[in-house]
Amino acid sequence: MSQMNGASSLVASLEACGVDVMFGIPGGAILPAYDPIFSSPIRHILVRHEQGAGHAATGYAQVTGRVGVCIATSGPGATNLVTPLADAAMDSVPVVAITGQVPSVAIGTDAFQEADIRGITMPFTKHNYLITDPAQIPRAIAEAFHIASTGRPGPVLVDIAKDALQKMTDFEFPTSISLKGYQPQAVPNTQSIIDAADLIAQSSKPIFYVGGGVIKAEASRELLELAQLLGAPVVTTLMARGAFPDSHPLHLGMPGMHGTVAAVTGLQKADLLITLGARFDDRVTGKLSTFAVNAKVIHADIDPAEIGKNRFADVAVLGDLKHTIAALIPALRSALSKNRPDLTPWLHQMNSLQSAYPLGYDTPKDGALSPQYVIERLGKISGPHAIFAAGVGQHQMWASQFISYENPRTWLNSGGLGTMGYAVPAAMGAKVGAPDTTVWAIDGDGCFQMTNQELVTCALNNIPIKVAIINNESLGMVRQWQTLFYEGRYSNTNLESKRVPNFPMLAEAMGCIGLSCERAEDVDEIIEKAMNINDQPVVVDFRVHRDAMVWPMVAAGTSNDDIMIARETAPDWDSQEL
Amino acid sequence: MAQHTLEVIVENSPGVLARVAGLFSRRAYNIERLSVGPTANPETSKMQIVVNLDGHALEQVIAQLDKLINVIAIKEILQESAQPTVHDTQPDYQN
Ligand SMILES: Cc1ncc(C[n+]2csc(CCOP(=O)(O)OP(=O)(O)O)c2C)c(N)n1
Ligand SMILES: [Mg+2]
Numbered sequence: 001m002s003q004m005n006g007a008s009s010l011v012a013s014l015e016a017c018g019v020d021v022m023f024g025i026p027g028g029a030i031l032p033a034y035d036p037i038f039s040s041p042i043r044h045i046l047v048r049h050e051q052g053a054g055h056a057a058t059g060y061a062q063v064t065g066r067v068g069v070c071i072a073t074s075g076p077g078a079t080n081l082v083t084p085l086a087d088a089a090m091d092s093v094p095v096v097a098i099t100g101q102v103p104s105v106a107i108g109t110d111a112f113q114e115a116d117i118r119g120i121t122m123p124f125t126k127h128n129y130l131i132t133d134p135a136q137i138p139r140a141i142a143e144a145f146h147i148a149s150t151g152r153p154g155p156v157l158v159d160i161a162k163d164a165l166q167k168m169t170d171f172e173f174p175t176s177i178s179l180k181g182y183q184p185q186a187v188p189n190t191q192s193i194i195d196a197a198d199l200i201a202q203s204s205k206p207i208f209y210v211g212g213g214v215i216k217a218e219a220s221r222e223l224l225e226l227a228q229l230l231g232a233p234v235v236t237t238l239m240a241r242g243a244f245p246d247s248h249p250l251h252l253g254m255p256g257m258h259g260t261v262a263a264v265t266g267l268q269k270a271d272l273l274i275t276l277g278a279r280f281d282d283r284v285t286g287k288l289s290t291f292a293v294n295a296k297v298i299h300a301d302i303d304p305a306e307i308g309k310n311r312f313a314d315v316a317v318l319g320d321l322k323h324t325i326a327a328l329i330p331a332l333r334s335a336l337s338k339n340r341p342d343l344t345p346w347l348h349q350m351n352s353l354q355s356a357y358p359l360g361y362d363t364p365k366d367g368a369l370s371p372q373y374v375i376e377r378l379g380k381i382s383g384p385h386a387i388f389a390a391g392v393g394q395h396q397m398w399a400s401q402f403i404s405y406e407n408p409r410t411w412l413n414s415g416g417l418g419t420m421g422y423a424v425p426a427a428m429g430a431k432v433g434a435p436d437t438t439v440w441a442i443d444g445d446g447c448f449q450m451t452n453q454e455l456v457t458c459a460l461n462n463i464p465i466k467v468a469i470i471n472n473e474s475l476g477m478v479r480q481w482q483t484l485f486y487e488g489r490y491s492n493t494n495l496e497s498k499r500v501p502n503f504p505m506l507a508e509a510m511g512c513i514g515l516s517c518e519r520a521e522d523v524d525e526i527i528e529k530a531m532n533i534n535d536q537p538v539v540v541d542f543r544v545h546r547d548a549m550v551w552p553m554v555a556a557g558t559s560n561d562d563i564m565i566a567r568e569t570a571p572d573w574d575s576q577e578l
Numbered sequence: 579m580a581q582h583t584l585e586v587i588v589e590n591s592p593g594v595l596a597r598v599a600g601l602f603s604r605r606a607y608n609i610e611r612l613s614v615g616p617t618a619n620p621e622t623s624k625m626q627i628v629v630n631l632d633g634h635a636l637e638q639v640i641a642q643l644d645k646l647i648n649v650i651a652i653k654e655i656l657q658e659s660a661q662p663t664v665h666d667t668q669p670d671y672q673n
Contacts (some may be wrong), residue, residue: 119593123600147647181588181589181644181646304644305644
């Protein structure tokens with residue numbers, strides 16, 4: 001136990017939690033904390049916007065599996081964290097946000113830079129704190145890290161009044177944490193495992209519906225073993241890309257609104273969904289009442305509130321997926337030894353869908369560059385260990401579709417909230433977490449204009465990320481909906497970003513290398529060039545054709561049975577035996 | 579109408595009422611009545627919440643409540659008039 005002020009106690013607590021880096025911007029209310037930060041071994045990266053700090057913490061957490069930390073001042077500093085915290089909540093990312101608050105006597109008086117950030121963030125933090133007594137700081141920080149990183153991960157905010165940072169206190173870091181109202185169940189109940197295994201062994205059309213929880217639980221290896229043991233097809237959701245190797249013959253790809261015909265139809269026609277860390281999101285299920293109507297459901301998740309939320313579960317398995325899948329393997333082996341259904345016809349159906357409807361795209365006749373081609377080449381040239389962080393829009397869907405993900409934690413995106421502006425700061429955080437790995441942000445010309453200022457942070461802090469702007473001079477995904485559902489009335493989706501801004505010049509102004517590419521024959525060379533620049537961030541403006549669309553597509557609110565593979569083109573179901 | 583009475587033991591910490599009320603409001607659960615009172619333990623309070631399910635599953639309401647870190651225990655108080663829980667999924671929507 002030692003005497004220090006609350007600010008030093010905060011920094012000592014962060015050190016005790018093993019924090020090695022945090023992203024933030026100082027200001028009046030948090031200023032006392034920045035004094036001990038100055039002499040702490042924790043690396044503080046000074047960002048250019050607090051939103052960048054929040055997404056960087058998220059990117060760091062998604063790549064490392066550790067808690068990401070961001071820090072901001074009261075009022076506008078804190079409110080700038082709102083979007084990344086909501087984003088981290090939707091995608092279950094362990095993030096701790098520290099904010100300064102006005103002095104405790106001023107709370108409630110509409111003081112300068114006062115905002116009730118605890119109240120504001122209640123709906124999308126896993127938990128949050130307002131600390132006015134310095135003696136509470138170590139426990140609040142210890143609990144925040146515990147809550148953020150255990151159970152279903154999520155963001156936790158700790159708001160600390162300025163006077164609590166200034167007053168003297170005794171620093172004593174708690175040796176144990178016990179929260180009466182928070183005891184996540186890690187080990188699944190044995191009976192639920194047996195029930196799940198028995199149900200699987202009775203099924204002739206099972207499919208693994210794999211969500212982001214598998215990556216969070218570090219359960220990819222176990223999943224591979226389980227999937228091979230059963231020999232059933234696998235789909236990986238947008239949050240689970242990389243949880244199961246794309247190159248594996250059992251993998252049907254991504255399900256959902258822009259999923260493959262095989263993955264979408266596999267879920268629709270299955271008699272059993274083996275749901276692992278997925279949540280029956282509307283982007284996966286389409287019109288819920290028509291989703292996988294003949295399937296029974298095994299739902300394995302760590303969050304009890306996901307069970308039965310959107311879809312009834314015939315067998316619920318509560319627990320950490322690493323334990324759950326590890327326990328399922330011997331249970332299934334024994335169940336299959338008594339009864340092993342023949343999955344060959346089912347696999348055959350799926351394989352024929354896969355070969356009839358692979359992902360593809362048209363090359364524009366006028367010689368313009370295809371965005372899908374650029375993204376495909378980025379994936380091929382960067383290899384299976386490179387990390388990709390996408391923005392939100394068409395480029396995000398193509399990045400999910402046309403890059404082969406072989407390893408967990410190599411695909412980062414804003415799945416649940418769909419946050420434009422996520423890619424650049426998330427890539428920055430990812431590169432800080434994995435400095436020896438190639439990190440690409442695949443960003444839209446629209447998204448890039450929301451948070452590109454963090455390239456200054458990257459340039460100044462030796463964080464050499466690479467950015468591929470898929471410049472279709474429009475808010476492409478919105479434009480696609482206008483093409484399909486609003487008779488091509490392109491209201492406010494034309495960004496004119498082939499005219500302004502000049503992206504390579506903008507990149508150069510921020511201390512990066514700026515490149516540009518407009519022709520298919522130059523793509524490889526420019527990617528290679530970017531791959532060889534490792535001492536500075538690089539931005540490539542890929543000037544692509546504007547009218548490319550994302551296919552397949554299940555229109556919002558419609559049934560997965562109505563999947564379209566191109567405009568007004570459904571798969572030829574009659575030629576498929578289903 | 580599917581009315582249920584829940585007795586919820588919560589940590590007596592600032593903001594806990596806002597957390598519970600906020601949860602009900604953002605998930606569109608209807609509160610018919612809510613009262614908060616002390617328990618023998620000064621560190622906890624007891625809430626009595628009468629919820630009108632209106633298509634939501636009771637298990638889901640309880641599971642969501644239980645996710646709040648400050649919620650320690652939840653118990654359903656059974657009444658004569660209690661209706662069996664309806665298991666309904668969220669309505670389909672378009673966005
Ligand atoms: C912060 C935010 N604002 C608005 C949207 C709605 N939105 C979804 S995709 C999109 C277009 C994105 O444009 P761009 O970054 O150029 O990507 P593209 O679809 O063209 O690949 C918009 C505006 C959003 N998802 N996030
Ligand atoms: Mg665009």
